[in-house]
Amino acid sequence: xxxxxxxxxxxQQVLDNPFLLLFLGITVPxxxxxxxxxxxxxxxxVAR
Amino acid sequence: MSAISPPAExxxxxxxxxxxxxxxxxxxxxxxxxxxxxxxxxxxAGGQNLSNETxxxxxxxxxxxxxxxxxxxxxxxxxxxxxxxxxxxxxxxSDIYLIGRLWDWWPIYELEKGKTYKLHLSAMDxxxxxxxxxxxxxxxxxxxxxxxxxxxxxQSGTYSIVCNEYCGIGHHTMVGRIYVx
Amino acid sequence: xxxxxxxxxxxxxxxxxxxxxxMRWNAVAGVxxxxxxxxxxxxxxxxxxxxxxxxxxDQFYLALTSHGINMLLFWIIFFEMAVLYFASSTLLxxxxxxxxxxxxxxxxxxxxxxxxxxxxFQGESSVMFTSYVPMQAKPxxxxxxxLFAVGALIGCFVFLGTLVVAKAEKTYEGSIPxxxxxxxxxxxxxxxxxxSGAVILIPTFLWSLGYIREIDTIMYRVVWWAMGxxxxxxxxxxxxxxxxxGAAIVFGAKPMSEKVSRSAFLLYILFLQLASAHxxxxxxxxxxxxxxxxxxxxxxxxxxxxxxxxxxxxGAIEQAQRAKGYNKGLFEWLRKAPWGNPAFSAVFLxxxxxxxxxxxxxxxxxxxxxxxxxxxxxxxxxxxxxxxxIGTTLAFMGLTYFLVPVLFKREVLFPGxxxxxxxxxxxxxxVVALVMMGAGxxxxxxRHWDMAFAGSGMAYEWPGAAxxxxxxxxxxxxxxxxxxxxxxxxxxxxLLFGKKxxxxxxxxxxxxxxxxxxxxxxxxxxxxxGTMVLALVFLVSFILYYFVNWKYLSSLWGMA
Numbered sequence: 001x002x003x004x005x006x007x008x009x010x011x012q013q014v015l016d017n018p019f020l021l022l023f024l025g026i027t028v029p030x031x032x033x034x035x036x037x038x039x040x041x042x043x044x045x046v047a048r
Numbered sequence: 049m050s051a052i053s054p055p056a057e058x059x060x061x062x063x064x065x066x067x068x069x070x071x072x073x074x075x076x077x078x079x080x081x082x083x084x085x086x087x088x089x090x091x092x093a094g095g096q097n098l099s100n101e102t103x104x105x106x107x108x109x110x111x112x113x114x115x116x117x118x119x120x121x122x123x124x125x126x127x128x129x130x131x132x133x134x135x136x137x138x139x140x141x142s143d144i145y146l147i148g149r150l151w152d153w154w155p156i157y158e159l160e161k162g163k164t165y166k167l168h169l170s171a172m173d174x175x176x177x178x179x180x181x182x183x184x185x186x187x188x189x190x191x192x193x194x195x196x197x198x199x200x201x202x203q204s205g206t207y208s209i210v211c212n213e214y215c216g217i218g219h220h221t222m223v224g225r226i227y228v229x
Numbered sequence: 230x231x232x233x234x235x236x237x238x239x240x241x242x243x244x245x246x247x248x249x250x251x252m253r254w255n256a257v258a259g260v261x262x263x264x265x266x267x268x269x270x271x272x273x274x275x276x277x278x279x280x281x282x283x284x285x286x287d288q289f290y291l292a293l294t295s296h297g298i299n300m301l302l303f304w305i306i307f308f309e310m311a312v313l314y315f316a317s318s319t320l321l322x323x324x325x326x327x328x329x330x331x332x333x334x335x336x337x338x339x340x341x342x343x344x345x346x347x348x349x350f351q352g353e354s355s356v357m358f359t360s361y362v363p364m365q366a367k368p369x370x371x372x373x374x375x376l377f378a379v380g381a382l383i384g385c386f387v388f389l390g391t392l393v394v395a396k397a398e399k400t401y402e403g404s405i406p407x408x409x410x411x412x413x414x415x416x417x418x419x420x421x422x423x424x425s426g427a428v429i430l431i432p433t434f435l436w437s438l439g440y441i442r443e444i445d446t447i448m449y450r451v452v453w454w455a456m457g458x459x460x461x462x463x464x465x466x467x468x469x470x471x472x473x474x475g476a477a478i479v480f481g482a483k484p485m486s487e488k489v490s491r492s493a494f495l496l497y498i499l500f501l502q503l504a505s506a507h508x509x510x511x512x513x514x515x516x517x518x519x520x521x522x523x524x525x526x527x528x529x530x531x532x533x534x535x536x537x538x539x540x541x542x543x544g545a546i547e548q549a550q551r552a553k554g555y556n557k558g559l560f561e562w563l564r565k566a567p568w569g570n571p572a573f574s575a576v577f578l579x580x581x582x583x584x585x586x587x588x589x590x591x592x593x594x595x596x597x598x599x600x601x602x603x604x605x606x607x608x609x610x611x612x613x614x615x616x617x618x619i620g621t622t623l624a625f626m627g628l629t630y631f632l633v634p635v636l637f638k639r640e641v642l643f644p645g646x647x648x649x650x651x652x653x654x655x656x657x658x659x660v661v662a663l664v665m666m667g668a669g670x671x672x673x674x675x676r677h678w679d680m681a682f683a684g685s686g687m688a689y690e691w692p693g694a695a696x697x698x699x700x701x702x703x704x705x706x707x708x709x710x711x712x713x714x715x716x717x718x719x720x721x722x723x724l725l726f727g728k729k730x731x732x733x734x735x736x737x738x739x740x741x742x743x744x745x746x747x748x749x750x751x752x753x754x755x756x757x758x759g760t761m762v763l764a765l766v767f768l769v770s771f772i773l774y775y776f777v778n779w780k781y782l783s784s785l786w787g788m789a
Contacts, residue, residue: 008058008059015492015495018392018417019389021413021417021498022417024499025417025498026417026420028502032522032527033451033505033523034425037451037509037515037519038451040519041447041451041515044514045103047105047109047194051474051476051490052320052406052473053320053406054402054406055406055487058403060404060488061488063486063488065486065488065489066485066486068544068756068761069489069540069757071761072537072761073533075768079768080528080529080530080533083529083592083596083775084528084529087521087524087525087596094598094783096601096783097789098517098788099789100513100516102514130687131686164787175361175446177605177674179606179672181672181691182672184602184671186601186602186605187511187601188450188605190446190447190512191363192445192446193446193447198788200786200787200788203786210672212605212675212677214361214676214677216364217290218684219676220679220685221685223682223688225687
């Protein structure tokens, strides 16, 4: 059973780690969508 | 094993991918890039892009600006079929202000075909939806924000502005008008 | 109390007794919400059908608010909780983590759902599903939603906890099943969704109580849609997982490639939620860079993922069917599929309708400039009736035909109707989605009581075709509601009066999952030319429709 000894590839390890996925799945949209979006809205200039 | 059991192989990452499946992924990837590039390309070469020019304002300030334009360029009082709203014909290139309020679009503008105007949109109470018919151009209108959209009408005619953001019980009566000569 | 397990004699599946009861209660609560939402749908559709125009304006907006919330939040999220518990404890052969807390979550959801509905039916909270500020609902409208969200969040953590339990107690070897991975995707998106909901609904609740003076309208739309749209992305992940489950249950189909399917789910986890920006493309205040990056799921990576799922699921079915000898020509595998089995027909109609109607229209709408053509028109509900009703609800309905005997231990009554139901409901919904999109293309507004603008000083006259489309929406909407009501009636009657089925063995210890011995080398490889042809037909329709819309856009008033 040589297969049993073989190291699990990194990408498979990532996909097998639910909490890492949870972290990624929260961070990416929070940064790209919410934080960036809210900053844009907060920086709208005031009309004269 | 099937999709409701764990994968049979301990290491499934290294399994070869079916040829047709791989081809499809490659096609789908290319198509995704094409669609992405289309949006960017239209900003460079296209004639219809929604303006990003927006200012924070107040209802009073916006209403005052609209009133000033109306006072200066009103050409006639509207008929009963125009709710007796002022019909305003500002010169090409000028700033024009359209107010969305329960339940009117005010005032009525008369524009010239092929000329560009800086249309300012804002709401006096709830959000409203600027829906230009029969063109079918639709823009969200917010209170306390002044959204400046450069428009160039390319066909003459009578256009209606339907409100398409729900704004209460009289929402369906909220229709305005723009004439293009 | 010790955990016990029941081995279902019909499916061989193993249920933690607590988890099983939770699944049943969540599914039943979901169906009750569907029932209420369905009754409201009748009011909505019969009012928007111009020739009928049933309800007065205030009742119409009330019914529409209730319809939206019950369908888009309560029905699907209750059902998804059942799916999460199934995909974790049942598929991993383990006990459910903290069943008591899971029950607390369920009751919070139930109380929240009731509270919000009460607020709506009291009549002063007809603010639509989106409850855009500064239009204000009663405080308990928002509070109900918050409680519901907290309950659902608890359910997601119980799901994650169960994954931890299964791993710690070694009830499975290797990686979790693909369907569980899909459910994990749904749970992750749900956690983001619910957190965003809390960020916006809690201040809105305080505002309705008078503690906060004002809420910025653009800010509200940005954050609210991180909930409003992502909640529908939970559905996408959940129903894609159910498509895989359906292919596995009906055909014993094996995923074409674990690597490809899981990577596609990873793309969902990373990028699907960005599509919340679809709702802000015609808004001021957020710039084009933000719009382009977010609306395209970074670079259409989630669309890529959906196109992958859309090919690998039928591909897996084709492989399984060809292995059984249905090998003639391109499509014998499909012709000889069990079209009379609702678990299959519902999944297949769901997949095709979601892809062709929901997917293509969704990408069109989600293109920054093209969005100007359809923003807030009835095209939008046309699109999401293709995704949420045809995609999600129909998939859930199909799964239920499998669950009634397995989970509720009852025989399905009226099997003849069950054969027809997915077609009746699904195909009439295809038409509803299409004609709504047609009317939206002509500009007809969504959330609008009267397309004749009665009482308006400057009424606009829609073209006759728009009236025709809305009439068809009415007719086929009613047919779809009959199909949906039939399903509810059938399920409820089966649960109450269906023949009781054998419980099966109950044990105090779970049977661990074991893997079959490695066979050495892979099974003979089967090609899937039929699926490829279908996929190419899809691609061609997609490309044509996409560019037709650009062509139309280019003819409009100049805008810069």
